[in-house]
């Protein structure tokens with residue numbers, strides 16, 4: 438049976454505290470730090486660590502800062518996560534969220550394809566060795582903002598995963614966004630070019646729109662969002678599905694969990 442999880446956020450933590458979360462695990466964003474993780478760990482739910490500190494990017498020249506890695510080690514020790522997941526990397530150093538729901542960088546901060554490829558392979562291997570547990574790298578959502586060049590191409594993504602020797606966290610919203618914003622015929626064609634056989638976890642939410650760009654708004658799922666999930670589950674050895682909602686009201690979390698529970702049970 439595929440496991441089901443949601444992220445720990447300001448609005449989902451009270452549900453965990455109240456014992457109302459009918460999920461198999463919670464996803465803990467490393468950016469939220471060690472002290473908050475200790476609170477979450479008290480409640481006994483399995484914890485999957487996703488991302489390290491916000492300064493950690495595999496494409497950067499040196500993401501392995503001692504303080505970041507010390508905290509990462511402490512978080513992994515507490516969480517006993519079955520795997521560590523983080524983004525495949527970006528294409529600029531630095532890059533950050535500015536105005537929109539995506540990352541941006543200036544043109545002179547854009548790295549070359551060679552630099553991005555070399556850094557991600559070397560650092561991905563080092564991160565997997567550091568973690569001592571499987572590493573899953575997550576695909577990203579393409580926008581023409583200098584932050585997402587090269588890495589959203591299924592060919593390069595597959596090459597990086599292969600060279601690092603790690604697994605895949607497929608963010609289905611990111612894949613749909615990249616397929617649309619990069620001009621692929623449709624999401625399914627894009628997904629078919631991704632390394633489906635290496636996917637162990639899926640992140641799923643409903644994307645939104647900003648003009649003619651699809652954007653990652655982490656909205657609640659609707660019925661038609663399950664079609665692509667079904668395709669992925671039919672073609673990939675998925676072990677866990679995370680409904681990666683942003684902060685929302687408690688009832689929405691509970692409803693979305695129930696809908697996904699029923700969906701996964703019907704497929705089992």
Ligand SMILES: [Fe+2]
Nearest residue numbers: 575608640681
């Ligand atoms: Fe994600």
